[in-house]
Amino acid sequence: MTSEDRLLAALSAPAAPAKDMHFALEVMRRAEAERFRADAARRVLRGAGLAVLGAGALILASSWAAENADALLNGALALAVGWTGIGVLRRRIGAPR
Numbered sequence: 001m002t003s004e005d006r007l008l009a010a011l012s013a014p015a016a017p018a019k020d021m022h023f024a025l026e027v028m029r030r031a032e033a034e035r036f037r038a039d040a041a042r043r044v045l046r047g048a049g050l051a052v053l054g055a056g057a058l059i060l061a062s063s064w065a066a067e068n069a070d071a072l073l074n075g076a077l078a079l080a081v082g083w084t085g086i087g088v089l090r091r092r093i094g095a096p097r
Contacts (some may be wrong), residue, residue, distance in 0.1 A: 003027070 001009075006023060027064050 003023065006020075007027060015097065
C-alpha cells in the first residue's frame with residue numbers, strides 16, 4: 001500500500017486510525033518540500049524580473065546621465081545636502097536612525 005493509499009484510507013475511514021507518527025511526519029515533510037519548491041521558483045522568477053527591470057533602468061539612466069551631466073551633478077548635490085540636513089535634524093532631536 002502506497003502512502004497515498006494510506007492517506008486516502010485514513011481520510012475516508014469513519015473513525016480515526018491508529019496514529020502512525022512516521023507516516024504523518026513523512027506527509028508533512030513532502031508537503032513542506034512541495035511548498036518550498038514553489039516558493040523558491042517564485043523567488044527566482046521575481047529576482048530575474050527585477051534584474052531585467054534594473055538593467056533596463058540602468059541603461060536608460062546612463063544614457064540620460066551622459067547627456068545631462070550638469071543636471072545630474074546638481075541633483076546629486078541637492079540630495080546630499082538633503083540627507084545631511086535630515087541627519088543633523090535627527091541627531092538634534094534624538095530620533096533613532
